[in-house]
Amino acid sequence: MIIQDRDSLAFNDKTFVQGHRILIAYATQSGNAKAIAQRIYAVNQDCCDIYDVASIKIELIQEYERVVFVVSTYGNGEPPLTAETFYAELCQSSLDLxxxxxxxxxxGDKQYLKFCGFGNSLSHQLIRLGAIPRVPLxxxxxxxxxxxxxxxxKLHETFELNYEINEDWEVATLMDKVEEKGAIKFILYIKPLQFASAKILKIKDSRNASNLIEVNIVSSELDPFTSVIIEDNQTERFGSSFWRQLSASQPGDKWHVQIC
Ligand SMILES: Cc1cc2nc3c(=O)[nH]c(=O)nc-3n(C[C@H](O)[C@H](O)[C@H](O)COP(=O)(O)O)c2cc1C
Known part of the structure; x- marks a missing residue:
């Protein structure tokens, strides 16, 4: 294992060619960012190194061509406590990135005034030093x-990092929603396109896996867009809170779906 963090500062043996590997760096206080970073690392161990920013000097960034940060925000848009030194060094730095x-x-959490403030500040500092954002913040x-x-x-598309295998669930983006008499028609964009013989779409609530609905696919002629119509009389069996979420969703919202 070459996971490195505050608890385990042992460095790996670096048998790789410096610069060709990807650095995954996280800044965390209660562990969420670390858990996500470790999930990405777990399926990309052959090409990545992982560090808590609390355990590194900013010069380490220069040893990589591609760097992935997973960071949380505290205080009033500030870094987590453990990342304060790293961030202060970055702000004062004139490294060439x-x-x-x-x-x-x-x-972050939208209930705070400076939503995701630290992630945004970190990104600005990296850009100030010349680094290029390849995946939108x-x-x-x-x-x-x-x-x-x-x-x-997006990391997969841009940095060729592997995905975690996720039981064949895809991400669907709601493109449009049309309320019809007694029903709502959802126009979804889903990738990859495998609709030739698909009849049923399952939609899952990512926060509560038991909230799962199955609906008939109405049309896949408009590839890559797929329409599903959910009629009011179908919704009783969905669980009303999930249905409320679905019916209130707006274009751009994303859902987990499975095509059967
Ligand atoms: C005391 C406290 C302050 C927070 N301040 C902010 C904030 O200013 N902006 C924000 O977007 N989120 C804020 N959050 C939410 C955290 O960033 C969020 O819960 C995040 O998932 C924590 O990740 P971590 O476990 O990696 O630290 C705050 C949370 C706590 C407990």
Whole structure:
């Protein structure tokens, strides 16, 4: 194992060619960012190193071409306590990071005024030093699983990092929602496109796995868009709170779906 954090500062034997590996760095206080970083690392051990920013000097960043940050926010948009030294060094630094491409996943909670403030400040500092953001900064409200998964899919596209295998659940984005008499029609964008013989779509609530609904696929002619119509009389069996969430969802919202 080459997981390194405050509790385990042993360095790996670095049998790799420096610069070709990917650095995963996390800043955490209660463990969420660390858990996400470790999940990414777990399926990418052959090409990644993982560190708690509390245990590294900022110069380490220069040894990599690609850096993935998973960081939370505390105080009034501040870094977690354990990341204060790292961040203060970064702010005062004049390192040349032009060769670095990076991605930031910013964890936070919308109930705070400076939502994901530290993730945004970190990203600004990296850009100030010349680093190039290759995946748009992604803000995560209350550890929302779908936002995290979507960001991870971007990491896969951009940095070729592996995904965690997720029981064949896909992320679907709601493109449009049309309320019809006694029913709601959802237009979804789903990737990959496998609708030729698909008849049923399962939709899952990422926060409560027992909230699961099955609906008939109405049309897949508009590939890559798929329409599902949910009629009011179908909704009784869904569980009313999940149905309320679904019916209140807005274009751009993401859902976990499975095509059968
Ligand atoms: C005392 C406290 C202060 C927080 N301040 C902020 C904040 O200013 N902005 C924000 O977006 N989230 C804030 N959060 C939410 C955390 O960033 C969020 O819970 C995150 O998932 C924690 O990740 P961690 O377990 O990796 O530290 C705060 C949480 C606590 C407990």
């Amino acid at each position: 032009h060769a670095i491409k990076f991605a930031v996943l910013a964890l 992604t803000e995560v409200n209350r550890n929302d699983a779908i936002t995290i998964e979507h960001w991870w899919s």
